Structure formats: C-alpha cells, structure tokens
Amino acid sequence: xxxxxxxxxxxxxxxxxxxxxxxEKEISLKVGEVFPTNTVPVIVENRLQLLKxxxxxYDKKLIINxxxxxxxxxxxxxxxxxxxxxxxxxxxxxxxxxxxxxxxxYEISPxxxxxxxxxxxxxxxxxxxxxxxxxxxxxTTPANKITSQIHHRMPAILExxxxxxxxxxxxxxxxxxxxxxxxxxxxxxxxQVATSFGQINKLSGS
Numbered sequence: 001x002x003x004x005x006x007x008x009x010x011x012x013x014x015x016x017x018x019x020x021x022x023x024e025k026e027i028s029l030k031v032g033e034v035f036p037t038n039t040v041p042v043i044v045e046n047r048l049q050l051l052k053x054x055x056x057x058y059d060k061k062l063i064i065n066x067x068x069x070x071x072x073x074x075x076x077x078x079x080x081x082x083x084x085x086x087x088x089x090x091x092x093x094x095x096x097x098x099x100x101x102x103x104x105x106y107e108i109s110p111x112x113x114x115x116x117x118x119x120x121x122x123x124x125x126x127x128x129x130x131x132x133x134x135x136x137x138x139x140t141t142p143a144n145k146i147t148s149q150i151h152h153r154m155p156a157i158l159e160x161x162x163x164x165x166x167x168x169x170x171x172x173x174x175x176x177x178x179x180x181x182x183x184x185x186x187x188x189x190x191x192q193v194a195t196s197f198g199q200i201n202k203l204s205g206s
Contacts, residue, residue, distance in 0.1 A: 019164060020043055042120065045169075089116075121137050122134055147183075
C-alpha cells in the first residue's frame with residue numbers, strides 16, 4: 001500500500017510544465033510529508049488542483065489506495081478508472097517494516113528522477129460532516145524486487161512519458177491502461193531509513 005508520501009520539489013514547476021497547462025501560483029510543490037485526508041496538489045486533466053487524499057465509502061470509511069488489478073471491476077473505482085484519472089506528484093513515499101530493533105520507517109524513491117508521478121483516481125464525495133469535496137486515491141501494484149524487501153505492494157509510479165497517456169480520458173482500453181500500471185523498474189529504485197520532513201503547509205488540512 002501507500003499510506004504516506006512526501007512532496008518537496010526544489011524545481012517547483014519545471015518538472016510539470018510539460019504536463020500542466022494551467023497552474024495557480026498559490027499552489028506550492030513544497031508541502032512536506034503528506035498524510036491521508038490532507039489536501040495537496042494533484043494533476044487533473046492538465047491542471048494542478050488541490051484535492052483531499054481519500055475516498056469515502058457509503059458508511060464513511062476512508063479508502064486511500066486502489067489495487068491496479070481490480071480497478072475495472074470494483075464499483076467504487078470502475079467509473080473513475082475510465083473517466084477520472086489523475087497524477088499525484090511526489091518526491092518519495094514511505095513504508096514501514098518490522099525489524100529486530102522495532103518498526104522502521106523507510107523512504108523509497110526512483111533514482112532516475114527527483115519528482116515522480118503516482119497514478120491515481122479522483123471523485124466527488126461527502127465527508128462525515130456532509131461537506132462536499134473532491135478526493136483522490138493512489139493506485140498500487142505488486143512490489144518490485146527491491147521494495148518487496150519492505151512491503152508486498154507499492155504505488156503505481158508512471159514511467160517518464162506515460163503521464164499524458166494516463167490523463168487522456170479518450171483512452172478507455174482496459175488492457176492499455178493496465179499496462180501503464182506496473183511495478184517501477186528495480187534498476188531505478190532505492191530505499192533508505194527515512195529522514196524527517198516538515199508538516200504539510202497551510203493549504204492542507206484534515
């Protein structure tokens with residue numbers, strides 16, 4: 001799964017300018033460590049928008065991930081899979097592993113890019129207080145060989161150049177879309193014991 005990630009890009013919009021046509025200057029890519037229910041920058045179509053991390057079920061249970069294998073069959077994700085796909089920019093994500101010394105938090109990231117994009121879905125919901133919001137989930141795949149040392153799942157990190165294909169709503173070929181959602185290359189994956197990141201900025205909250 002992916003239950004925490006960090007977005008702290010020093011290059012700001014340089015690495016998204018080929019994907020994003022419109023940006024709102026008040027949306028920063030330096031938001032620190034991201035927790036479920038935080039409101040953070042997400043790319044929808046060709047715009048950078050602020051969305052809340054999580055879908056709510058009919059009984060208000062929070063769902064933060066969606067398995068790539070069942071996107072086209074699960075009622076919660078099926079419609080979004082074909083019409084509401086998004087990109088979640090990140091600079092690393094976190095997983096925890098039980099070690100002899102205790103539970104250790106690991107930071108995982110690609111070695112061949114400083115900012116990467118996780119495939120996601122978005123939709124409109126009501127929270128527990130009946131407030132309407134647009135939420136997103138991060139799609140996960142089976143872990144690659146490197147990350148399987150820590151966890152059996154990982155976020156679907158898109159290979160460079162596949163971002164616009166994933167965002168293109170005219171593409172509804174299930175097989176083609178699922179080909180994009182694969183474990184990231186072992187060759188370009190690294191992990192290390194996590195360092196500390198600042199809290200989310202004032203644009204985000206629970």
